[in-house]
Amino acid sequence: MNLEISDVSGVTKAAFAGRLDTASVNALEGRFTTDVVPAGKNTIVDLSGVSFIASLGIRMLLTVARGLTGRGAGLVLFGATPEVFEIIETTAISDIIPVVGTEAEAVATFAA
């Protein structure tokens, strides 16, 4: 699993690639959190390269979303495959974290 952090139109973009399984979350959660939360910027998470997610990955996303909310910023997910989206929907995290189709839609969420 790879994680790349960049800036897109003034928001932070975190792009994951690979499987967000137990081992990957263990390896990346610290870096994801420290690279994103302290900055307190609106953040979009690119899931288009994620082939698998389970409850630990969901927990990681929620933890970072809560951290950003505490700093007055938000988190939006985009690009989930149908399989990843089923897990997002089944855990109902989509009730409190926006999930959209494309990067443009994700960025536009913060412009609205």
Add this chain to the structure above:
Amino acid sequence: MTDKPAGSFLLRLPSALESIEAGRCALMDYLAPATLSARMTNRLEVVFEELVSNIVRHGAATEIRVEAEMRDGEVHLAVEDDGPAFDPFDRPAPLRYTDITTATPGGRGIELVRKLTRHADYARRDGRNCVSVGIAAA
């Protein structure tokens, strides 16, 4: 044409982080002849991940035993461990998220298992925790 995997699947693994991926790969190799849909494969992998990861991270077990078989249109998966008695289903379902500021991270793994399977059961047998689930194969 979809073929059934030959025989049943039995794997013993140490209760260790690396066993999750090793077990998943072995299980998927066994199920390959069944050419399951991407959706069903993912459900199976998520359920497997949740059950085995729970044991590795919380169970104080030394050994995990995984059995699988395709029958009656289902993948039957059984995961056993030699840890202290623990029924992962003996807890109420978590409350639905209502607000990001009050949402409690974690505790959703067993909810996923319940929702992605046709049935999920626990038993304590011969000093082992035994979880068995059925996942629709189509």
